[in-house]
Amino acid sequence: MSWNAYIDSIMRYSTGSCDAAALMSLEGQRWTTDDHASNLSMSNEEMATIAKGMSSNDVASFFMSGITAGGVTYQFLREDEGKVVHGKRKDNGGITLEKTGTGIVIGHTKEGCVQGNTIGAVNKMAAYIESVGM
Numbered sequence: 001m002s003w004n005a006y007i008d009s010i011m012r013y014s015t016g017s018c019d020a021a022a023l024m025s026l027e028g029q030r031w032t033t034d035d036h037a038s039n040l041s042m043s044n045e046e047m048a049t050i051a052k053g054m055s056s057n058d059v060a061s062f063f064m065s066g067i068t069a070g071g072v073t074y075q076f077l078r079e080d081e082g083k084v085v086h087g088k089r090k091d092n093g094g095i096t097l098e099k100t101g102t103g104i105v106i107g108h109t110k111e112g113c114v115q116g117n118t119i120g121a122v123n124k125m126a127a128y129i130e131s132v133g134m
Contacts, residue, residue: 003023003031003032003033004032004033004035004036004039006021006023006031006032006105006125007021007022007023007032007036007038007039008036008038009121009125010105010107010121010122010125011038011121012121013120013121013124013125014107014109014117014118014120014121015117016113016117017109017110017113017114017115017116017117017118017121018107018108018109018110018113018117018118018121018122019038019093019108019109019110019113020038020039020040020070020107020108021038021039021040021105021106021107021108021122022039022040022041022042022069022106023103023104023105023106023125023129024042024047024050024051024103024104024106025051025102025103025104026051026054026055026099026102026103026104027051027055028044028047028048028050028051028052029047030047031103040069040070040106040108041070042069042070043071046068046069046070046071049061049068050067050069050097050104050106051104053085054083054085054097054099054104055099057082057083059076059079059085062076062079062085062087063076066087067085067087067095067097069095069106069108070108072089072092073089074087074088074089074092074094074095075087075088075089077094083098083099083126084096084097084098084099084119084122084123085097085098086115086119088115091111092111093108093109093110093111093112093113093115094108094109094115094118095107095108095109096109096115096118096119096122097122098122098123098126099126100126100129100130100134101129101130101133101134102134103129103134105122105125105126105129106122107119107121107122
């Protein structure tokens with residue numbers, strides 16, 4: 001199964017709240033690709049910045065500059081348990097990032113939907129990835 005299939009699982013787990021998702025390594029390498037219509041397409045620079053903040057447990061850069069993904073910068077809302085980061089941008093929905101042992105699961109909540117559903121979906125996928133040693 002390709003990594004892109006994990007996007008479908010995240011979307012299904014979110015019960016319609018998540019409209020885009022991506023998975024990447026802690027080093028900033030793409031796992032999911034733009035071949036999937038719901039892949040959250042990010043530049044190499046965006047992925048490197050996210051990977052640096054998540055892998056070092058230093059979210060100060062997110063607090064100062066926001067979380068940029070897909071060309072949109074989201075306001076940093078909070079960090080949970082040293083591995084989950086939440087952001088929001090008015091009229092652009094929200095973003096959730098969760099770190100696993102070797103990667104990062106990212107889900108985007110479409111505007112007007114419940115971010116908690118996306119948070120749950122991202123968490124479920126991250127837990128699965130960790131259960132298989134990643």
